[in-house]
Amino acid sequence: MINGHGDDLYRYADICYNFSSNIYNRFCHDGLYECLAAALPSVTNYPEPSATALEAALAGSMGIEPSQVIATAGATEAIYLIANMFRRSTSFIFQPTFAEYGDACRIYEHRIKPVYSLNIATEYAAAAKEDSVWDERPSALFWLCNPNNPTGMVIDKEEMVRVVSSHPNCLFVIDASYADYTSCPTISAQEGVALPNLILIHSMTKEYGVPGLRLGYLTAPSALAEQMRRLRMPWTVSALSMRAAKYLLDNKAKYQLPLEELLRQRQRIADAFAATKVIDVWPSDSHILLCQLRIGHASALKDWLAENRHILIRDASNFEGLDSSFFRIAAQGEEENSILINAVREWINQLMTNI
Amino acid sequence: MINGHGDDLYRYADICYNFSSNIYNRFCHDGLYECLAAALPSVTNYPEPSATALEAALAGSMGIEPSQVIATAGATEAIYLIANMFRRSTSFIFQPTFAEYGDACRIYEHRIKPVYSLNIATEYAAAAKEDSVWDERPSALFWLCNPNNPTGMVIDKEEMVRVVSSHPNCLFVIDASYADYTSCPTISAQEGVALPNLILIHSMTKEYGVPGLRLGYLTAPSALAEQMRRLRMPWTVSALSMRAAKYLLDNKAKYQLPLEELLRQRQRIADAFAATKVIDVWPSDSHILLCQLRIGHASALKDWLAENRHILIRDASNFEGLDSSFFRIAAQGEEENSILINAVREWINQLMTNI
Numbered sequence: 001m002i003n004g005h006g007d008d009l010y011r012y013a014d015i016c017y018n019f020s021s022n023i024y025n026r027f028c029h030d031g032l033y034e035c036l037a038a039a040l041p042s043v044t045n046y047p048e049p050s051a052t053a054l055e056a057a058l059a060g061s062m063g064i065e066p067s068q069v070i071a072t073a074g075a076t077e078a079i080y081l082i083a084n085m086f087r088r089s090t091s092f093i094f095q096p097t098f099a100e101y102g103d104a105c106r107i108y109e110h111r112i113k114p115v116y117s118l119n120i121a122t123e124y125a126a127a128a129k130e131d132s133v134w135d136e137r138p139s140a141l142f143w144l145c146n147p148n149n150p151t152g153m154v155i156d157k158e159e160m161v162r163v164v165s166s167h168p169n170c171l172f173v174i175d176a177s178y179a180d181y182t183s184c185p186t187i188s189a190q191e192g193v194a195l196p197n198l199i200l201i202h203s204m205t206k207e208y209g210v211p212g213l214r215l216g217y218l219t220a221p222s223a224l225a226e227q228m229r230r231l232r233m234p235w236t237v238s239a240l241s242m243r244a245a246k247y248l249l250d251n252k253a254k255y256q257l258p259l260e261e262l263l264r265q266r267q268r269i270a271d272a273f274a275a276t277k278v279i280d281v282w283p284s285d286s287h288i289l290l291c292q293l294r295i296g297h298a299s300a301l302k303d304w305l306a307e308n309r310h311i312l313i314r315d316a317s318n319f320e321g322l323d324s325s326f327f328r329i330a331a332q333g334e335e336e337n338s339i340l341i342n343a344v345r346e347w348i349n350q351l352m353t354n355i
Numbered sequence: 356m357i358n359g360h361g362d363d364l365y366r367y368a369d370i371c372y373n374f375s376s377n378i379y380n381r382f383c384h385d386g387l388y389e390c391l392a393a394a395l396p397s398v399t400n401y402p403e404p405s406a407t408a409l410e411a412a413l414a415g416s417m418g419i420e421p422s423q424v425i426a427t428a429g430a431t432e433a434i435y436l437i438a439n440m441f442r443r444s445t446s447f448i449f450q451p452t453f454a455e456y457g458d459a460c461r462i463y464e465h466r467i468k469p470v471y472s473l474n475i476a477t478e479y480a481a482a483a484k485e486d487s488v489w490d491e492r493p494s495a496l497f498w499l500c501n502p503n504n505p506t507g508m509v510i511d512k513e514e515m516v517r518v519v520s521s522h523p524n525c526l527f528v529i530d531a532s533y534a535d536y537t538s539c540p541t542i543s544a545q546e547g548v549a550l551p552n553l554i555l556i557h558s559m560t561k562e563y564g565v566p567g568l569r570l571g572y573l574t575a576p577s578a579l580a581e582q583m584r585r586l587r588m589p590w591t592v593s594a595l596s597m598r599a600a601k602y603l604l605d606n607k608a609k610y611q612l613p614l615e616e617l618l619r620q621r622q623r624i625a626d627a628f629a630a631t632k633v634i635d636v637w638p639s640d641s642h643i644l645l646c647q648l649r650i651g652h653a654s655a656l657k658d659w660l661a662e663n664r665h666i667l668i669r670d671a672s673n674f675e676g677l678d679s680s681f682f683r684i685a686a687q688g689e690e691e692n693s694i695l696i697n698a699v700r701e702w703i704n705q706l707m708t709n710i
Binding site: 009010018021025029032033036037040041042043044045046047048053073074076077080084100104107209210211212213214230231233234235236237238239240241244 | 373391395435462568585593594599
């Protein structure tokens with residue numbers, strides 16, 4: 001890890017409304033807590049070194065083979081595993097985006113090239129040596145987050161499949177952590193494993209609202225997954241998290257995102273912010289909203305909201321390519337969102353009064 | 356991870372006596388369970404990305420600086436972090452030992468040289484280029500587990516300090532996971548951070564009997580720790596494990612190992628096994644006992660004990676340099692140990708009858 005991160009809730013004693021992490025925070029976890037309470041003595045035994053049972057359960061839930069799944073300690077371990085597997089490669093990273101792709105690539109000595117559109121990326125890819133399949137390693141890696149963090153934007157699925165299929169010499173790494181948070185079509189795990197040059201990263205953190213458990217996984221064709229499996233540390237998923245993962249998969253029905261409502265709420269916030277004339281909102285296809293202040297600093301807004309209204313937002317200034325005017329929020333329930341909108345308006349009013 | 360591991364309890368439905376992992380299993384965890392039960396909602400928030408608060412607490416408990424501690428997901432993450440930091444180095448690994456040093460070094464492209472005694476190692480070190488301090492990287496790394504797994508042996512402390520101090524061009528990595536399990540003096544964390552070319556690996560798993568939590572840490576001079584910190588993934592320690600770690604440090608008094616009794620028990624088992632004339636026992640300075648069958652295979656003994664007596668031992672045949680005649684046990688309570696001794700005698704009797 002090189003740069004800072006979003007959900008710094010642990011820094012604050014009295015946050016009541018957390019818009020800072022991109023996670024829906026209104027799931028009911030009572031069943032999960034019961035399951036974990038009963039499983040506490042599992043802390044006295046080693047978990048499975050390679051999370052084989054969890055990988056089989058994940059594969060079953062997606063209709064793919066266990067050999068096509070690697071369970072990881074959050075999506076983060078998947079990112080580092082991929083960067084490690086292809087160390088010293090050329091990596092194109094779509095910006096602005098989650099900092100860990102770049103950090104992991106820097107740690108594993110990749111040559112990093114930021115890119116800002118799929119068209120430009122495909123030109124690069126076309127310029128790279130075109131083999132039908134790579135020999136020892138791909139000509140280049142392309143890292144995308146889709147839906148993207150911090151913008152919430154989704155790349156057209158057909159276009160994405162076309163680009164991946166037509167560049168077999170390149171490896172595409174798509175972080176699908178937010179796939180549940182959009183109504184736009186995206187490449188599923190089942191579709192993904194059929195593409196020999198695509199790895200998908202998934203996040204139980206986002207799917208089930210449980211960032212504290214550190215649960216993620218990647219899906220890839222067996223041949224690729226098998227190579228990465230050998231680089232993985234043993235026992236990265238704790239015994240309790242392993243037990244929790246089984247519960248979550250068995251109780252997926254309890255974790256249905258109210259997606260339509262969430263997207264409606266995101267639009268309501270976007271409209272309210274835009275109406276202030278002080279905030280530019282970026283287009284989004286998910287619950288995530290990237291916002292830019294025309295006056296003032298995101299850090300000042302963040303501090304004011306935390307101190308005066310117990311609200312946490314994400315200062316987005318440390319995303320590559322963004323500056324101190326950017327902040328990010330993730331839509332939550334209607335009532336919370338109203339509290340956010342009103343508080344932001346209030347801050348803007350004070351700001352305008354003081355000018 | 357490349358090779359297999361010890362505690363494969365998860366494979367068996369009905370083990371009652373687990374001698375397979377090197378962990379004392381009779382601590383009372385009631386307070387820990389209460390603490391975790393109250394902390395379950397922490398799964399809905401991200402833990403601290405770098406476990407800063409945990410590192411401060413660990414440093415406080417050892418009387419060193421927070422900058423000299425890196426909290427990790429088990430000792431394993433520490434091993435991989437060190438191997439990653441010094442990738443493509445020459446690594447001398449004392450054998451037989453825990454497989455992960457070798458696996459981590461292979462993954463990070465070290466040139467691996469197995470060594471079998473400290474004298475030989477120091478000859479290598481002397482032959483390596485001697486700078487007072489290394490420039491870019493050490494001339495070589497030396498990996499030792501002390502007390503060692505699977506032998507339980509401890510290297511003389513004065514000799515160890517002398518070797519480390521007199522080879523400033525080399526980096527020594529000592530896995531001190533079992534330091535609590537011996538009465539022999541070993542280098543403490545406080546003494547260790549004063550040596551610029553020494554990293555100590557520690558294991559809360561072993562100190563508190565909680566392998567399921569995945570809690571470990573390394574201690575090193577600040578300069579070394581700082582470099583490694585940058586290579587670490589964020590959020591490797593789960594929110595519940597973080598909470599548990601705080602509880603364990605605050606309640607260290609409840610986790611006092613009955614060391615004298617444990618060493619006495621180890622000796623009782625060693626004597627009983629030796630008296631069978633069928634088992635050679637290696638000398639040990641800790642609760643760990645490496646045993647070699649003069650006839651029969653360790654895997655057959657292991658299977659018989661699991662199937663017929665609900666006892667799990669460690670087939671040690673996959674340790675480098677050992678073969679199918681080796682098994683390992685860790686002494687537990689008196690009653691359990693008697694059950695183990697009797698069951699092993701029984702198996703030997705059957706074996707002898709069938710010859």
